[in-house]
Amino acid sequence: MTVHVIYGSDSGRTKAIAGKIAAKLDAKVINVADATADDFEGCDLLVLGSPTYGEGDLQADWESGIDVLKDADLSGKKVALFGLGDQTTYPDSFVDAIGVLYDAVVEKGAEVVGFTDTKGYEFEISAGVRDGQFVGLVLDQDNQSGKSEKRIAAWTSQIL
């Protein structure tokens, strides 16, 4: 099974997590700033990651990366999402970016796998929640970095 992990990162946390996830999935890691339509299409499982910035926005490189994604053929493709955020400082837009990625890939006909429980997080509002669950893996390296290894291990087993 070919797995591509495509991530965007400003201060390096999402990049580091992308590497950890890729190691568990035996995946190729691609910075979204360099990603082509082939990178989105040419795999059996596509894993996409972004931190949230501004007030609920994608990481900056994803702003153009999302256009590449929208040009790619993702119909029927399995996609898993992960997002980094800070629930303490941004409780009203916590990991909103995974909600943006979710809407974009669903629009393209992809099947999103790897929803997770919101238990264990403290926030008010998140666009990353649908039907009471996060649409992917959620990590808070600002406040809960000690929980991340376990969360990554559980989630990668879940999606495999």
Ligand SMILES: Cc1cc2nc3c(=O)[nH]c(=O)nc-3n(C[C@H](O)[C@H](O)[C@H](O)COP(=O)(O)O)c2cc1C
């Ligand atoms: C200016 C600024 C705005 C942010 N806005 C949000 C936000 O709206 N929601 C959220 O969950 N996290 C927000 N964060 C937290 C980052 O998403 C978090 O620190 C993340 O781990 C950074 O990932 P990176 O190192 O890959 O860039 C913000 C951080 C900064 C510095």
